[in-house]
Amino acid sequence: MTQQNQPVITVLTAPGEQEPPGMDAVRARAEVRFACDEETLRQTLPGTDVMMVTDFRTEAFEAAWPAADRLQWIHATSAGVDALMFPALIDSDVVVTNARGIFDRTIAEYVLCTILMFAKDFPNSVRLQERHEWKHRDTERAEGKQVLVVGAGSIGRQIARLTSAIGLHPHGIARTPRHDDPDFVAVHGNNQLFQQLEHFDYVVIAAPLTPQTEGLFDQRAFKAMRTSARLINIGRGPIVKTDDLIAALDAKEIAGAALDVFEEEPLPEDHPLWDRDNVIMTAHMAGDFIGWKRALTDQFLENFDLWHSGRDLFNLVNKKLGYAGS
Amino acid sequence: MTQQNQPVITVLTAPGEQEPPGMDAVRARAEVRFACDEETLRQTLPGTDVMMVTDFRTEAFEAAWPAADRLQWIHATSAGVDALMFPALIDSDVVVTNARGIFDRTIAEYVLCTILMFAKDFPNSVRLQERHEWKHRDTERAEGKQVLVVGAGSIGRQIARLTSAIGLHPHGIARTPRHDDPDFVAVHGNNQLFQQLEHFDYVVIAAPLTPQTEGLFDQRAFKAMRTSARLINIGRGPIVKTDDLIAALDAKEIAGAALDVFEEEPLPEDHPLWDRDNVIMTAHMAGDFIGWKRALTDQFLENFDLWHSGRDLFNLVNKKLGYAGS
Structure with a gap:
């Protein structure tokens, strides 16, 4: 009662x-x-x-x-x-x-997993297994790679901790730049994003969706990234302009993307992202242990x-x- | 000349x-x-x-x-x-x-990747993507999980370092048991293997192939493991009795396996392992950066x-x- x-x-x-x-x-x-x-x-x-x-x-x-x-x-x-x-x-x-x-810890585990899957070419191993195909490849080392975490809140910080724990070098993008952060090699100011992008192998979006971040990853951002770089979005879908991402993948301006969030969720069945070998996709579940x-x-x-x-x-x-x- | x-x-x-x-x-x-x-x-x-x-x-x-x-x-x-x-x-x-x-470092990265892929159910995410299927699942945390590394040589030691760096608890199996190892929570003697198996979520074979290790992972070993446990073999194929592994997977005595090495390599195209959703397979390439x-x-x-x-x-x-x- x-x-x-x-x-x-x-x-x-x-x-x-x-x-x-x-x-x-x-x-x-x-x-x-x-x-x-x-x-x-x-x-x-x-x-x-x-x-x-x-x-x-x-x-x-x-x-x-x-x-x-x-x-x-x-x-x-x-x-x-x-x-x-x-x-x-x-x-x-x-x-x-x-x-x-x-969700900090589980999202960071998810991000670390996608980094290692890209390095070891595991999505293709799963597809080769589906076809019963034995195919040796030489793959990448993750050690020493440069990671840019866009958004240095509690999720971004946990991503920095896990990646640095196994020998990658995480930098952050946040409002307040600093060089004495305990978890990031350095945190660069929001206005440094486009200058910083070219230095990183993995770019992880761990930012909230705000008027400032909506559409932040567009044509210009992808052109600034390394052609060998992978984008990982565990933040919010609309931070990435999906059409620009697809164009950048087609033009080989970046090497791949791991996406847990999308502009439209659930992603429509006929969306062009599904069929890309260099895209890892999950159903907005990165943190859901x-x-x-x-x-x-x-x-x-x-x-x-x-x-x-x-x-x-x-x-x-x-x-x-x-x-x-x- | x-x-x-x-x-x-x-x-x-x-x-x-x-x-x-x-x-x-x-x-x-x-x-x-x-x-x-x-x-x-x-x-x-x-x-x-x-x-x-x-x-x-x-x-x-x-x-x-x-x-x-x-x-x-x-x-x-x-x-x-x-x-x-x-x-x-x-x-x-x-x-x-x-x-x-x-190969120590790259094999350890491979092992860490398979642990995280099992925890996050990533092999199924790749398969769902192939089918354009949006399917949310709750997945596991890797943090705090117990890892048994069979073979505490330089590869096993690197596996211990990487897994403990992100919060898992690695134990070892080796000739000389010890509790003061810098990288393993504990190292148990070879004769402790079957008693230890029940305590672990991930069992990683990083041992050399010798008369003592050939066929070591057989029916008896799988029965001793947790039903939720996954086997990871980056050592040598003949350390695992493949038929017993398949029987254990069928009987749900263990939850999955990640295999980079096989009794027969290349694995024949019609081998029953290929089609298992809870088996991750690669073509003897874990270390080949x-x-x-x-x-x-x-x-x-x-x-x-x-x-x-x-x-x-x-x-x-x-x-x-x-x-x-x-």
Whole structure:
């Protein structure tokens, strides 16, 4: 039974999505409601103190927004919060937190795997195996290769740690350039990106989607990269102009790409990217380890305990920048 | 022109194989001959001081052996020397060296790549891509996983270093058990193998092929492994009983295998291994980085300089054990 004066949490999910695992732990201290579209949001938002958003449903949320009469805090169970950032929310006093940290390690493992797969030509080994074909090739060393991580947040930092741990040399691109970073050989300023690109074997996009990063990897960026370089995008699809990427691959301006995110998701079945031997593709899953949903709930509940006792939340998103600052 | 009293080096290659790159550097100090079969061996062996063997041609070499009238040293340009170890050579005073060290790093990168590919289900991602299929899956973390490296020589040690560098826990199996090894969490004795197998997520064969290791991974070994475990063989094919491996995969006694070496190479086109989704296969190429042949020649010439000036050779093979001891 719900008690008087308990805070109200509304969980916004996709229609048909299961309740996040582990929410029972909070039911003694809060009323938990669920919404999945504009209609259910209009019903649940009045009286809601806290929202846990597992699926953005941006238009529905924006349309129902006026019904939020006492909302204080929105927690997004994702690293990227771009789709949540509608003007009325940005302009409000509602604070936003995200899932910073949860996916860092697994995304970094994914990135390291794609680097090694490119070096060892493993995608072609899988295809040769499908054809029962024994074909020896000499392949590349990963050791000593130069890696540029665009976005030096918590995911980018973990990518730097794993790649340097096995002898690659990670540099970063971020707002604040610095040469004393503990994880990057050097961090270059955002305005240095195009000058830096030519020096790297692997360019990893680990940046949030913001007006500044949208379409950042276009024709000009690919022309600046080494012809032997590979692009790895585990950030957000729209940071890369897909048509420009395809043109660059066709023109051999770069040597390959590993993509976990796309401008359009799911990628249409007839999209030209699927058939490219030098492209590695996955279905927006780089960070999603077995147990990630429970880990997200646990992180939310940890923050909820802080909120409930009036303490400072962690993983606060800078709504103007569109991501959680360091 | 060849000078009087110069030492004679005979290079034993496969028929039709190109001369190893970089041999010109030694021609001022030695006469260089080439052989590729029993007939050419019988012609070149008389007067030969040193052999550089890039291809074993064991039967031809054994048959021509009596023609070796002043042979002092054989250098094998490979890590494994099993096929070279015929009785007359073992019993002779001829010393044998091998290519220890050259392939360590690239083989370790290969092993790390297969571990990450299993964790992230990348072989299936490549196959889904071939079918233009968008399919999200939750995958495994590699961090914290337990790795057993069978054979703690220089390749096994490099595998331990790379896996521990990114947070896995490598143990070793070797002749001498020890708990103070700088690279392995622990090294267990050879006789501990079957008791240890149940504790590991990844079992990596990095052992030489000897009478003791031939067929070591059989039905009994697979039954001892975790059902979630993967076998990785970058050692020698005959260390694994292929039929038993297939039976273990069918019975789900283990979860997968990554194989660079096979009992029969090239693997026949109709072999049942090719079609298994949980088997990663490559064509005996794990160590073969671009430039490996030149690196092998350079290593031989470094040893040749030592030999030429009467100093001790490095990478001496213990002919009774069948591999280069630490």
